[in-house]
Amino acid sequence: MRKIISKSLNLEYNETKKGRLDTFLSTEISDFTRSQLQKFIKDGNVLVNDKEITKTGAKLTTGDKIIVNIPKEKPLEAIPENIPLDIVYEDEDVIVVNKPQGMVVHPAAGHPDKTLVNAILYHCQINDSDVIRPGIVHRIDKDTSGLLMIAKNNLAKQSLMKQLKEKSNLREYVAIVHGNFQEKTGRINAPLGRSKTDRKKQAVVEDGRHAVTHFTVLEQFENYSLLKLKLETGRTHQIRVHMKYIGHPVAGDPLYGPKNTLDGKGQFLHAKTLGFEHPRTHKWMEFSVEPPQIFLDTLAQLRHRQS
Template structure:
């Protein structure tokens, strides 16, 4: 039953479906099912009752954050590896948003993602810009849409390159084989990533990557697509990789036009210690 429903209900995970079955929210021919292993038979009438989720609301939490820049309109922070950006199912608290709300006032009606205009993955470190009011939010979102801002990343990836620079243009969408993953798909959303090879080691390379678009997992999927997955990536990379706590991907440089003054603002931040130590080790081995 759980396998069948997992293939039919795209919006639910396998564990969520199993919980629905255990809570007797799945009926077969009017009778509740209590076992996930119940066989599905032809002509069964299956009814799934999905209870309304309790709304998640971000609340202030006293969590230390590294503020790189702040004024009345925007705040730029260095998000550590391992921190989720905003509350969601499975991550109701201890997120960057919880920390930001404790640190300062955010005037935004969005109770789950106040001030958030873009995201970086949980295990990606680096710079994130956050709007403190509607003026800033509209301006920063428009810049993202118009591709007029700057977002550059550092990544350690598998393999070596013959070329020094490259451009990856490949549409991205949800994988048809694993709903937790994104993939290059024909009917996906337009996605472009530029890369430059900074250093090469034995079996690994250090890249600077520039986002032209900002799709979910874009760099990670694009690098896997060209045969150079990000080292340490648990979702898109090989198991035999560099030891660490997730992908070696760091949002190093962020640039945007200030929403109020229209001045160009640009910030850069060094990657975390584990990233720098791994680079030193690769250099010494090479």
């Protein structure tokens, strides 16, 4: 079947040592994740010296010419999927769910299905003109667990978005981070934007968007600390970047943390408490859920080491 290509990239390998094809592409092409680039290779969309290569670990030598044919993306569509949900609260206007680690919130390039939105659409009807992110007013990262509020109609969506803008809602996280603290509380006020050196990352930048995170030290262990973190703003990767910025990256963070860290399924970061004014009744509602078992087990191990 004829492949539909949106564009082609021409590269040359100039390193003196042999290198892996997928590693080279991930350093040269910032618009796609490594897993996406590996799929391009497996699907026969990468040529080395005019020869189709489908092995991701194929070795490159100095002077090799690489052509990457970027396939045309299929239009994204959020389709209902029968995926289990941990529903903490639900009524005619809002749903509060406890999102597990490993689940993406809504369809996007590289994650067209099996998202929280796919699960929500199977569970109930969402009246929203946004076909890719219906009901979504805020997000948490794929490997961050915890509470999300989802609007089931326009009244709820406008109200919840207004509360987020006015910072009148409550979003508290718990995290295990590297290092220990002398202070018990702190406020991080540092603007965030896309990294100037790595487009996959966010960073503290002078011309970034206003971002404030508050933290309280709950427990300290050997080389690690347990924090409560309260968001004043909600920027992409805010807690993860702010903690790295002050020298205490979140344990297990594959993007902003050190390689020598706690074993887990991603960053030890959990959206534990969520509070908001109900869009219709205007009653204050607040919910709290414990971190996943791997988080609790790791805490128990850190406490055991201290004893």
